[in-house]
Amino acid sequence: MATLNFTKGQGTGNDFVLFSDPDGQIDLTPQQIAAICDRHFGVGADGILRAVHSRNIDAGAAALAEDADAEWFMDYRNADGSIAEMCGNGIRVFAHYLAENGFVDFEPGDTLPIGTRSGVRDVQRNLAGYQADMGRWSLDGGEPLVRAKELVVARPGLGINVGNPHVVVALAEEAELDQVDLNYIPIIDPEPEKGANVEFVVAAEPLVKDGVGSIRMRVHERGSGETLSCGTGAVAAALAIRHYAGSGAPHQWRVTVPGGTVVVRMFPTEDGEHVSLSGPAELVYTGSLELA
């Protein structure tokens, strides 16, 4: 049995087991990942973040081709062991982990490029936390119908890709958001080929104040179930509500999730519109476990 030294971290309650494997020698199986993430028999987490040098993981070649400074790669796995392309809360916690453990020199005001399966993401450190440039996004998931337990009729969703796939469902009332039972996987019709994370959203009252939009969101994550927060989900939700609100809608949104609040900003670049995500990141404790 091998010992795995890990750190537990969280960002708005989206929690992760992190470990460093610069040389790319610890390839956990989906079963081992699911066992570690199990909240009764393991450490318990929504996902796993492996810190590996980009040159030592196959998916890192594309990251280095995009930005030769993307030394570290965030190898993200969902709680069920499946691979996901990107994790918006995870990347802040990952950057914090690298900085606090001295793997990178990353002071407030600095930018750190991190390799992910959806491309390189630039993370900025500031005095309040971290902001990640989540890159470009697309409305490429159609408008499927979504059925969820305790919502009486199917609702129209909006498919959005922000590096990973999402379907956002706008609800009319807070009561509906509170009552939807996300212990059950929402049914998406037609079902996306690679599945999707599903966000349920209501507008805050007022929707816009001082040029900033506000929404509340709950999420069912592909591969992890209901989580207290999903960063890419918050980005998708803000983009969807801005889309529904039409021209004149704000380009900055506060997204309140069960685990806290994150901020989403849309901004123009030479490369088309990008979207950023800001929020906290915390390392909670360190530990070690025996790998079965």
Ligand SMILES: N[C@@H](CCC[C@H](N)C(=O)O)C(=O)O
């Ligand atoms: N919690 C994450 C998203 C993690 C991946 C997701 N479950 C998927 O399968 O795409 C976030 O903060 O973005």
